[in-house]
Amino acid sequence: MLIGELAERAGTSARTLRYYEEQGLVRPRRDAHGYRQYDDAELKVVHEIRSLLAVGFGLDDIKPFVACLRATGSGHVCPDSVAVLRRKLAEVDGYLAELTDVRRQLHHQLTQALEHRENPCL
């Protein structure tokens, strides 16, 4: 299939697919006219990329997942992917802790602000 079709089927843009290729995530063949030719397996790859992106991974982090998907063809996860998963999980946990703290601070500020409501500025 051509890039336009894949883009539509994957719910993204041709530009995006070219970018993924530039980043080494997708490797289409070329036909006689130099057009990119993708087979159906690439659709799964792109879906994988999109969902991982949505989860907060960067394209670099996604590479091992794609390599694994390409190697096994199934949903199995390779050691590299596991390492990235662990790292990302820890990262997300840290982020959660941080964000929870932020939330507490905001809540504190807000309640304090409402306490001092009898003293509005100006």
Place this chain on the structure above:
Amino acid sequence: MLIGELAERAGTSARTLRYYEEQGLVRPRRDAHGYRQYDDAELKVVHEIRSLLAVGFGLDDIKPFVACLRATGSGHVCPDSVAVLRRKLAEVDGYLAELTDVRRQLHHQLTQALEHRENPCL
């Protein structure tokens, strides 16, 4: 005090302070040589900016806080700030929910990956 001194006392750079000024957050006087002159109150303002930035606010969101701090001189929070606080709190809550979901997905992927460990790729 001059910009260099304020930068050092606030733990940031002169470039950053000029940027804050450009964004309308800080308004130093100018001396005979065109040098920026800051008084001590600006140090509090810059600290406020830095901590709010660290909490995830953008400079635009921070403006009402600074305006309020400048108006009251104390820790009181103005209506505009309250509105921003509410909005940001909701935003952070949404972000937390999203991130929690992400964490669950990651955890799920990871445990599944470890289950299939007897079938490592390659």
Place this chain on the structure above:
DNA sequence: CTAGGCCTTCACACCGGCGTCAAGGCAACG
């Protein structure tokens, strides 16, 4: 006189994941 240290403005570089435009090629259809 020179060197150094503060300041000034202007303006480009960076990160990531694209959007968007330009200029062109090849195919099919009228």
Place this chain on the structure above:
DNA sequence: CGTTGCCTTGACGCCGGTGTGAAGGCCTAG
């Protein structure tokens, strides 16, 4: 033969908060 519609490469724009460097002015100390 022209139009439409797909494709190609290349390259700039964006966002936000800074780093960094150039080119210059002013003051002070040696």
